[in-house]
Amino acid sequence: MKKLFAILSFLTIILTLTTAPTEARSLWRDSGGWSMYSDRRAHDVGDILTIVINETTSQTASKQRSNSKSGSVNLNAGTGIFHFLAAATAGGSDSFTAAGSATDTNSYTGNVTVTIIEVLPNGNLVIEGTQSIWQNRDEHKITIRGVIRRDDVTANNTVSSNRVANATLKFDGKGPLNAKQRQGILTQVFNILF
Secondary structure, X not given: OHHHHHHHHHHHHHHHHHXXXXXXXXXXXXXXXXXXXXXXXXXOOOOEEEEEEEEEEEEEEEEXXXXXXXXXXXXXXXXXXXXXXXXXXXXXXXXXXXXXXXXEEEEEEEEEEEEEEEEOOXXXXXXXXXXXXXXXXXXXXXEXXXXXXXXXXXXOOEXXXXXXXXXXXXXXXXXXXXXXXXXXXXXXXXXXXX
């Protein structure tokens, strides 16, 4: 009887070990696979982060040009067989003056959440994203693309726009209000011709 009980106990232990899955898990991991001590900053293709746009541009241009010339010709009265020629004077002058100036100041602020679309061999991240806002049938769209360093990504996954290399920021819009702000076709033709 003792032998039978020992054999059954042995078979029970073998069956338990072969059928029960065992898996080693860390006490410090949550369901997403992140450690509570790991860095959750965006670093791989598909990760998202926010670009904080705070750009101000200012440009001033001033030009002035002037040009002038003058000339005169005097012809004395004729003598001898040329007595019929009377004294004559001719003169001419030409002048040109032009002046122009332009001042342009732009300021852009806002946040655009972008996606990492490529990780470069040196570890830099290529980002791209578009934000589209519709208001009263008018669309206002902001598109940003550029390259950022992993070190510039803050702990809350934001990057300042002045830290984006090769940055392309495009502000565009369409709709009734935006259409009214463009020149008409006839005005554009006259601007080309004149």
